[in-house]
Each structure stands twice: as structure tokens, then as C-alpha cells.
Amino acid sequence: xxxxxxxxxxxxxxxxxxxxxxxxxxxxxxxxxxxxxxxxxxxxxxxxxxxxxxxxxxxxxxxxxxxxxxxxxxxxxxxxxxxxxxxxxxxxxxxxxxxxxxxxxxxxxxxxxxxxxxxxxxxxxxxxxxxxxxxxxxxxxxxxxxxxxxxxxxxxxxxxxxxxxxxxxxxxxxxxxxxxxxxxxxxxxxxxxxxxxxxxxxxxxxxxxxxxxxxxxxxxxxxxxxxxxxxxxxxxxxxxxxxxxxxxxxxxxxxxxxxxxxxxxx
Amino acid sequence: xxxxxxxxxxxxxxxxxxxxxxxxxxxxxxxxxxxxxxxxxxxxxxxxxxxxxxxxxxxxxxxxxxxxxxxxxxxxxxxxxxxxxxxxxxxxxxxxxxxxxxxxxxxxxxxxxxxxxxxxxxxxxxxxxxxxxxxxxxxxxxxxxxxxxxxxxxxxxxxxxxxxxxxxxxxxxxxxxxxxxxxxxxxxxxxxxxxxxxxxxxxxxxxxxxxxxxxxxxxxxxxxxxxx
Numbered sequence: 469x470x471x472x473x474x475x476x477x478x479x480x481x482x483x484x485x486x487x488x489x490x491x492x493x494x495x496x497x498x499x500x501x502x503x504x505x506x507x508x509x510x511x512x513x514x515x516x517x518x519x520x521x522x523x524x525x526x527x528x529x530x531x532x533x534x535x536x537x538x539x540x541x542x543x544x545x546x547x548x549x550x551x552x553x554x555x556x557x558x559x560x561x562x563x564x565x566x567x568x569x570x571x572x573x574x575x576x577x578x579x580x581x582x583x584x585x586x587x588x589x590x591x592x593x594x595x596x597x598x599x600x601x602x603x604x605x606x607x608x609x610x611x612x613x614x615x616x617x618x619x620x621x622x623x624x625x626x627x628x629x630x631x632x633x634x635x636x637x638x639x640x641x642x643x644x645x646x647x648x649x650x651x652x653x654x655x656x657x658x659x660x661x662x663x664x665x666x667x668x669x670x671x672x673x674x675x676x677x678x679x680x681x682x683x684x685x686x687x688x689x690x691x692x693x694x695x696x697x698x699x700x701x702x703x704x705x706x707x708x709x710x711x712x713x714x715x716x717x718x719x720x721x722x723x724x725x726x727x728x729x730x731x732x733x734x
Numbered sequence: 735x736x737x738x739x740x741x742x743x744x745x746x747x748x749x750x751x752x753x754x755x756x757x758x759x760x761x762x763x764x765x766x767x768x769x770x771x772x773x774x775x776x777x778x779x780x781x782x783x784x785x786x787x788x789x790x791x792x793x794x795x796x797x798x799x800x801x802x803x804x805x806x807x808x809x810x811x812x813x814x815x816x817x818x819x820x821x822x823x824x825x826x827x828x829x830x831x832x833x834x835x836x837x838x839x840x841x842x843x844x845x846x847x848x849x850x851x852x853x854x855x856x857x858x859x860x861x862x863x864x865x866x867x868x869x870x871x872x873x874x875x876x877x878x879x880x881x882x883x884x885x886x887x888x889x890x891x892x893x894x895x896x897x898x899x900x901x902x903x904x905x906x907x908x909x910x911x912x913x914x915x916x917x918x919x920x921x922x923x924x925x926x927x928x929x930x931x932x933x934x935x936x937x938x939x940x941x942x943x944x945x946x947x948x949x950x951x952x953x954x955x956x957x958x959x960x961x962x
């Protein structure tokens with residue numbers, strides 16, 4: 469069976485596309501799939517750092533497109549997680565070296581080798597975005613609960629629909645305390661505007677910074693709430709579609725459920 | 735030989751008053767005598783009654799009507815004396831008749847009707863009216879030559895009556911646009927709090943005014959359905 473290409477995109481920069489790509493890719497690999505994560509951010513590569521593989525890069529995606537190496541040569545195997553591979557971006561080129569035709573060619577090669585190909589799209593809706601979504605079967609749109617991010621995500625969703633891709637939404641960096649006080653948009657507010665299927669909700673987590681700086685995938689850190697959320701998203705993508713969405717900060721303890729049931733608390 | 739049997743003054747009861755038809759070419763004194771004869775028979779019924787003096791559509795007898803009215807008021811204590819209401823103009827009457835004859839069955843609609851969600855960055859343009867059953871997200875742009883009706887949330891930017899028709903209206907079930915423009919008049923920074931009311935914007939006194947739709951009921955006041 470051919471693999472699935474999932475593009476991770478957002479429109480706005482800095483909302484957690486790269487972290488999400490690395491985490492979901494790693495989580496899918498931990499579930500036993502052969503996974504390639506592909507950095508499409510030519511010129512501003514980051515995914516290798518987040519995965520802690522920056523010092524092992526020999527070839528990159530531009531080399532594959534220009535036939536300087538094969539896909540297998542460019543794919544870097546992660547030593548900690550079996551079946552996780554990275555295809556890095558080039559740091560010295562710009563987005564114009566890739567074309568949708570070239571990307572489609574690589575995509576068909578990757579589909580034969582891997583179960584999942586997760587593409588990390590650059591910010592923006594220009595050439596880099598076009599290259600990233602051209603071969604995608606599915607899309608994950610990342611947005612944070614703020615007005616500007618929602619606006620950009622909305623634009624991207626429109627562009628994806630125009631390409632007949634039905635995107636799913638990940639709301640990242642939810643701060644339950646601020647949502648409770650009404651200082652931050654809740655995921656319901658975000659859904660009210662975007663109204664697409666929800667893939668998962670990810671809470672704000674300090675562990676993300678540590679993970680990014682040390683290059684240890686978030687999903688390998690059991691104490692990370694964001695990591696757990698990404699693992700659940702991966703399970704949902706991997707066939708467990710009815711795995712319930714966990715709302716960050718919602719109290720689910722036994723005592724709370726008990727008091728809620730008896731009408732003592734809402 | 736023509737026999738003029740018609741009396742110069744005729745009286746008939748209409749609703750809560752009386753309708754007097756008279757021949758204004760007759761001398762005023764004769765008309766007054768006739769009126770006295772008729773109104774004395776009415777006795778107390780004439781008190782405070784509404785009286786319409788109809789000169790049969792002939793112009794130029796305003797003074798006569800005025801005099802006779804004053805005379806009736808002082809002599810018989812009638813209430814209001816007026817001339818018959820003006821007839822509708824022929825053109826208006828024709829439109830009304832057409833509408834009453836269900837003119838819309840032959841009318842080709844120029845409404846662009848869309849269903850769904852208009853997202854950020856999307857632009858909807860139409861020469862005439864736009865009706866959207868769905869939501870308009872922030873960052874979306876709607877431009878219509880006529881009215882814009884949103885059966886849902888309006889959070890985007892709307893220009894109705896483009897380019898210069900200030901009689902257009904913008905209506906939304908949840909009216910919270912980032913900016914509205916009607917013809918040449920723009921309004922931004924509108925109150926973006928959610929209300930439970932259906933609101934609409936229209937231009938009144940060269941200003942875009944947002945009002946409660948059911949409260950103002952701008953179209954419910956129209957006497958008959960119009961094709962727009």
C-alpha cells in the first residue's frame with residue numbers, strides 16, 4: 469500500500485508547525501509505522517535541530533530533486549526511534565529551487581518507501597506553501613488561540629479547500645488558566661470561525677522549549693502534556709479516529725466527575 | 735334638451751365621517767343652503783364628524799372648500815374638514831398593480847445566493863444583491879451592487895451598494911463586521927459585542943446606522959411587496 473502524505477501548515481509563522489511535525493512524525497513511528505518527516509522550509513531549515521539530527525546531514529531535498537543523490541541517501545535515520553527518517557531542507561538555497569513538478573516526483577518515490585510522509589510547510593502562502601501542498605493527501609492546519617493566527621489559518625484552509633484537500637485542525641498552545649479567565653480564545657471560539665474537523669488540542673508546555681533545544685522528540689518525554697497530546701493526535705491519524713478529544717485543563721479527576729454528576733459543580 | 739336633475743350637493747356616509755360631493759360651479763350661497771338642509775337632518779351626528787368635501791376633481795376651488803368648511807365647523811360643530819385624498823400617480827399605480835398581479839413570476843432574479851462559509855482572503859462580488867446562508871469570517875470581503883443579507887455570522891468586510899448606491903442595506907443574523915460600507919459611506923470600529931438581535935445597517939442622514947432589524951422593521955412598513 470502507498471504511504472500517506474500529510475502536510476503541516478499554518479499560514480502564520482511561529483505557531484508550532486515544526487514542533488508538531490517532529491512530534492507527530494515521532495509518535496507515528498513509535499506506533500510502528502515507517503515515517504519520513506520532510507522539511508520543506510528551504511533556506512530556513514529547523515526540523516533537523518528539533519529532532520537533534522543537525523550534525524548528520526549529508527544530502528538534502530534539493531540534492532534529491534537535482535538527482536545528486538537518492539531518496540534513501542538523503543533520509544537520515546533517527547537512532548532513538550526506529551523507523552523515523554528525516555529528509556532535511558537545504559540551508560543555502562531558497563524556495564524557488566523547488567517546483568511543484570519536482571516535489572510531486574519525490575513524493576511518489578517517498579510514498580513507495582514510507583507509510584507516512586509528514587511535510588513541514590514554511591510560513592506564508594507563496595511558493596514554499598505551494599510546493600508543500602502540491603503532493604499532499606491530507607493537511608493539518610496548526611493555529612494558536614489568537615486572532616491573527618486564526619485569521620491566517622482561515623486563509624490557508626480556504627486555499628487547501630481550493631486544492632480539494634480537506635484539512636484538520638490542531639489548536640496549539642492553549643493556556644487553560646487564561647481561557648478560564650476569558651483572556652484567551654477558547655478552542656470553541658476558534659472552531660466557531662474555522663469550523664473544520666478537529667485533530668487535537670495541545671496545551672502550552674515549557675517542555676517544548678527544552679525538547680527543541682536538546683533535540684529530544686517531545687513525544688519521548690512522558691512528563692510533557694504537549695507530547696501526550698501529540699501522541700493522541702498521531703493515534704487519531706493512525707486509524708483511531710474516534711479517540712476522544714481531550715480538552716486541556718478540563719478537570720477529569722474522579723472527585724470532579726463525582727461532584728459534577730451530583731450538580732455541585734459545573 | 736338636457737335635464738339637470740342632479741342636486742348640486744350630495745351627502746354620503748363613509749366610515750366614521752361624511753363625504754360631500756358638490757358642484758363647485760354653482761353659487762356659494764346655493765351650496766350653503768343645500769348643506770344646511772342636509773346637515774339639519776343629521777342633527778347631533780354632525781358633531782365632531784370628519785367631513786370630506788369633494789369637488790369632483792376640478793382644480794381651483796380651494797377658497798370655496800375652505801369657506802364651506804369653516805361654515806360647517808361654526809354652524810354644525812363638525813370635526814375635521816378636508817379635501818379628498820390625492821389619487822396615486824399613474825406610474826406608481828401601475829407598479830402597484832403589477833406587484834399585486836404577482837409581477838415577480840416574470841421577474842428574473844439578480845440575486846447571488848451562496849451557501850457555506852466565506853473564509854479569510856476570499857472575495858465575493860456581485861452586480862446586484864448577495865444572499866449568503868452561512869458565515870462570513872474575518873478577512874473575507876463581500877462587494878455587492880445592491881443589498882447584502884447574511885443568514886449567519888458577519889465578521890468580515892462588506893461593501894453594499896457598490897459603487898454609489900446609498901439605499902442599499904446590509905443585514906446579518908449576527909452583525910459583527912470589521913467594516914461596512916454602503917455606497918460612499920463607510921463605518922468601522924462598530925460595536926463587536928455579540929447581541930441576540932438581528933441587526934442591519936443602512937445610510938440615514940449621510941451616516942451608516944446599525945439598528946435592530948425587528949425593532950425598526952424597515953421593509954415590513956412597505957405597503958405591498960416590491961420586486962428588487
